[in-house]
Amino acid sequence: MAEWIRSNRPEYQVIGVDDLSGGYRDHVREDVVFHQRDLSKDTIDDLFSANDIRYVFHFSAYAAEGLSPFIRMFNYNSNLVATANVVNNCIQHGIERLVFTSSMAVYGIGEPPFDEADLPNPIDPYGVAKYACEMDIRIAGEQHQLDWCIIRPHNVYGCNQNIWDKYRNVLGIWMYKKLNNEPFTIFGDGLQKRAFSYVDDCLEPLWNAATRASCSRQIINLGGITHTSLKDAAALLSEVVGGAEIVYLEQRHEVKNALPSYQKSIDLLDYVDKTGLKDGLTQMWNWARQQPDRPRMHWEKYEVEKGVYTFWK
Numbered sequence: 001m002a003e004w005i006r007s008n009r010p011e012y013q014v015i016g017v018d019d020l021s022g023g024y025r026d027h028v029r030e031d032v033v034f035h036q037r038d039l040s041k042d043t044i045d046d047l048f049s050a051n052d053i054r055y056v057f058h059f060s061a062y063a064a065e066g067l068s069p070f071i072r073m074f075n076y077n078s079n080l081v082a083t084a085n086v087v088n089n090c091i092q093h094g095i096e097r098l099v100f101t102s103s104m105a106v107y108g109i110g111e112p113p114f115d116e117a118d119l120p121n122p123i124d125p126y127g128v129a130k131y132a133c134e135m136d137i138r139i140a141g142e143q144h145q146l147d148w149c150i151i152r153p154h155n156v157y158g159c160n161q162n163i164w165d166k167y168r169n170v171l172g173i174w175m176y177k178k179l180n181n182e183p184f185t186i187f188g189d190g191l192q193k194r195a196f197s198y199v200d201d202c203l204e205p206l207w208n209a210a211t212r213a214s215c216s217r218q219i220i221n222l223g224g225i226t227h228t229s230l231k232d233a234a235a236l237l238s239e240v241v242g243g244a245e246i247v248y249l250e251q252r253h254e255v256k257n258a259l260p261s262y263q264k265s266i267d268l269l270d271y272v273d274k275t276g277l278k279d280g281l282t283q284m285w286n287w288a289r290q291q292p293d294r295p296r297m298h299w300e301k302y303e304v305e306k307g308v309y310t311f312w313k
């Protein structure tokens, strides 16, 4: 997003804040002013005081949905407490609009296609945290006149995504496995459907979320016009990477079909699903093969051991 803004709206400076727990310093462009801070505990008041900040894109999160029941405290700190810090500063410093990336995880056991008007019903602490953040932001809108737009992205993938974390980003996990001569793994029968969206297609819509009057105080699903089962996605990626063995593991606690309604994203954000899955996977794979051999994210100790899947033990 920072890259998109600097390239397409160069009249804006971008100040980036990230604790680098799941991101990498070398992914940050040189013309982005970068501060390494942990939003769950560090102050950011100085950044707001020293700059005339118009829009805040709050993307930071630890988005490991399936892992979240085993790291509840970490999940709520990195997702909910960190959001409270951002919201406090947005209120205090009177910014023009906060764009928050929530998640399709808020829908949980809802009936697909998931619609923005549905009552959220998350099935894991990550979804609960995102829903709580949404509610907190809406309350700040009512009581403190904070302007906001809440985006619920659906399985975004692409270049610069973290492929070194074994708990999240299924397509990245498979690419890491191919690079390390391991088989692709699928939880359950692989018939669960996801609505994959290529990151580049989401960037101008995110900018529109911040800047268009029509997006003020709106909740909008983003992405996911086409649906794919994980089994088919694995087969397609196998084609792209020149072949891969596919192994099926035990079923985990997850939503069967996470498919959104998307008309609002077309009407309000001008979202266009330009990049088909094969094309997007090819671009991401070409990027992934050029990446350095970074250490893989692994939890030394879960907060709750009970029920941890054998493949994560």
Ligand SMILES: NC(=O)c1ccc[n+]([C@@H]2O[C@H](COP(=O)([O-])OP(=O)(O)OC[C@H]3O[C@@H](n4cnc5c(N)ncnc54)[C@H](O)[C@@H]3O)[C@@H](O)[C@H]2O)c1
Residues within 6 Å of the ligand: 017, 018, 019, 020, 021, 022, 023, 024, 037, 038, 039, 040, 058, 059, 060, 061, 062, 063, 077, 078, 082, 101, 102, 103, 104, 152, 153, 154, 155, 156, 157, 161, 162
């Ligand atoms: N990628 C998807 O498919 C998807 C889907 C739904 C929602 N989202 C949401 O969109 C946002 C961006 O997702 P992404 O895929 O780019 O994730 P990402 O992990 O690549 O980016 C999140 C960044 O937040 C940083 N971070 C984590 N905890 C932090 C903390 N306490 N303080 C400061 N920085 C912290 C990480 O280092 C990382 O760079 C997240 O909020 C995620 O929940 C993503």
